[in-house]
Amino acid sequence: SAVLTQPPSMSVAPGQTARITCGGYDVGSKSVHWYQHKAGQAPVLVIYADRDRPSGIPERFSGSISGNTATLTISRVEAGDEADFYCQLWDTSTDEAVFGGGTKLTVL
Amino acid sequence: QVTLRESGPALVKPTQTLTLTCTFSGFSLSTSAMCVSWVRQAPGKALEWLALIDWDDDKWFSSSLKTRLTISKDTPANEVVLTLANMDPVDTATYYCARTLGYGSERRIDHWGQGTLVTVSS
Numbered sequence: 003s004a005v006l007t008q009p010p011s012m013s014v015a016p017g018q019t020a021r022i023t024c025g026g027y028d029v030g031s032k033s034v035h036w037y038q039h040k041a042g043q044a045p046v047l048v049i050y051a052d053r054d055r056p057s058g059i060p061e062r063f064s065g066s067i068s069g070n071t072a073t074l075t076i077s078r079v080e081a082g083d084e085a086d087f088y089c090q091l092w093d094t095s096t097d098e099a100v101f102g103g104g105t106k107l108t109v110l
Numbered sequence: 111q112v113t114l115r116e117s118g119p120a121l122v123k124p125t126q127t128l129t130l131t132c133t134f135s136g137f138s139l140s141t142s143a144m145c146v147s148w149v150r151q152a153p154g155k156a157l158e159w160l161a162l163i164d165w166d167d168d169k170w171f172s173s174s175l176k177t178r179l180t181i182s183k184d185t186p187a188n189e190v191v192l193t194l195a196n197m198d199p200v201d202t203a204t205y206y207c208a209r210t211l212g213y214g215s216e217r218r219i220d221h222w223g224q225g226t227l228v229t230v231s232s
Contacts, residue, residue, distance in 0.1 A: 035218040044222035092215040096173050099159035
């Protein structure tokens with residue numbers, strides 16, 4: 003199945019911008035989704051179909067695609083944004099969902 | 111309001127078969143584009159997708175686990191059941207069921223259960 007590569011960790015100061023990347027097989031031609039997973043809680047969908055935001059997700063969260071890399075951008079980072087973030091797509095060659103390895107976002 | 115809840119044993123022995131039930135409300139698996147997925151997370155590891163069943167009773171499985179997995183649904187009861195055979199300590203994880211929307215490569219998970227921790231140990 004497809005392999006999605008994310009940086010294992012990232013640190014950002016409050017108020018700054020965090021950009022989390024997700025690269026790999028055919029990302030540019032697939033629909034990429036992003037999930038925020040805080041410790042002890044269920045994951046939450048924050049971006050779907052590359053750049054769409056579910057209702058209730060702040061505008062500070064945005065998604066983009068360039069070539070074979072998807073990027074989740076979190077503007078004006080807050081302490082409450084600290085979490086693990088995962089990208090996900092559907093691999094049509096093997097007909098299965100694939101998650102990236104996750105990025106632990108630390109707010110300094 | 112969409113809710114999902116996982117239930118099943120907290121502890122299973124190696125070689126046993128794990129059976130987990132997802133009971134949901136707020137949507138019907140008879141509605142087009144509605145699906146339920148199972149996802150797990152081993153301690154300290156990433157999310158791992160396991161299986162999906164859709165409104166039309168089509169099923170998809172992780173290529174690495176497909177020989178051990180089954181998934182089924184009881185539409186009137188709003189339940190989905192996952193079984194994972196031949197359990198091993200590496201299968202120790204929190205198992206989530208999750209509503210999944212869409213068709214084909216557009217499928218996304220938009221609601222998750224709280225998860226249930228399953229430990230494999232003799």
